[in-house]
């Protein structure tokens with residue numbers, strides 16, 4: 001049953017794939033940048049594993065508040081930066097030994113009804129990780145029906161996108177859609193009921209809107225590019241993704257950037273002729289083991305990929321070659 005909106009005090013986020021991450025990047029030393037601080041689980045583990053310093057970035061500063069009690073214990077080994085990882089190279093004062101990105105929202109953000117990320121609890125239709133820019137309500141109420149359908153289809157892989165967009169357009173003509181449960185009900189009204197084991201009918205639509213509100217794919221492409229600029233030769237880039245489009249982008253980025261002239265690439269043949277900028281460390285993505293799945297069911301769709309920077313010069317990345325969904329103008333925010 002749905003809970004009512006309240007300002008909640010969330011349980012701390014449990015770091016995902018931390019054991020395999022630490023095993024893959026050992027021994028940890030030098031300066032690292034954690035682009036997704038959250039509750040600080042990765043940052044703390046990096047500092048305890050031997051990082052000399054960690055620059056910890058998050059667009060949502062609420063995690064910094066929660067971490068205050070332990071963060072001060074690391075003194076000037078830890079610097080907290082409110083910002084987006086898309087421009088992570090602007091927060092550094094020299095080449096980095098490693099960058100970690102643990103994408104998506106934290107369980108603290110998901111569990112706070114007032115943030116509007118969850119279709120299970122009533123809250124304002126907000127979904128912003130930071131506190132600037134348009135909200136999900138702005139998007140749902142102001143985007144034209146076709147463009148809204150494109151967001152649901154391309155960002156959330158929702159096959160019933162046209163039907164849902166039509167239902168949203170009909171409902172908002174009666175009254176603006178301002179809350180999570182009203183939107184969830186509209187979606188439920190036009191989709192078949194979920195069978196046991198299937199996800200809630202609103203899952204993909206909520207994910208698509210959250211991705212659009214926070215420009216998550218644009219941030220990922222920018223962040224990969226910025227990490228390439230910021231890492232020193234031998235530096236590690238580790239990325240944890242939570243759904244197929246994100247994982248495809250990271251996988252293709254690593255493939256393109258590690259390609260050597262002879263192999264070619266059907267995505268960007270002209271880039272394949274250049275010297276490799278990364279060496280792939282994880283041939284296959286690493287997922288949670290049985291122990292982690294039992295401890296933290298939210299880890300089930302997580303995938304970790306790691307690559308090591310070479311000395312080849314950094315350069316721009318073709319978004320389309322990464323498989324990043326690129327919307328028509330009207331659907332962009």
Ligand SMILES: C[S@@+](CC[C@H](N)C(=O)[O-])C[C@H]1O[C@@H](n2cnc3c(N)ncnc32)[C@H](O)[C@@H]1O
Pocket residue numbers: 013014015016035036037038039040041042043057058059060063083084085086102103104105106107129219
């Ligand atoms: C899955 S959580 C990270 C959890 C963290 N690894 C931990 O152990 O606690 C993702 C965090 O990244 C932040 N985030 C997402 N996209 C971001 C971006 N583009 N720039 C900066 N922070 C971002 C979110 O606000 C959230 O706090």
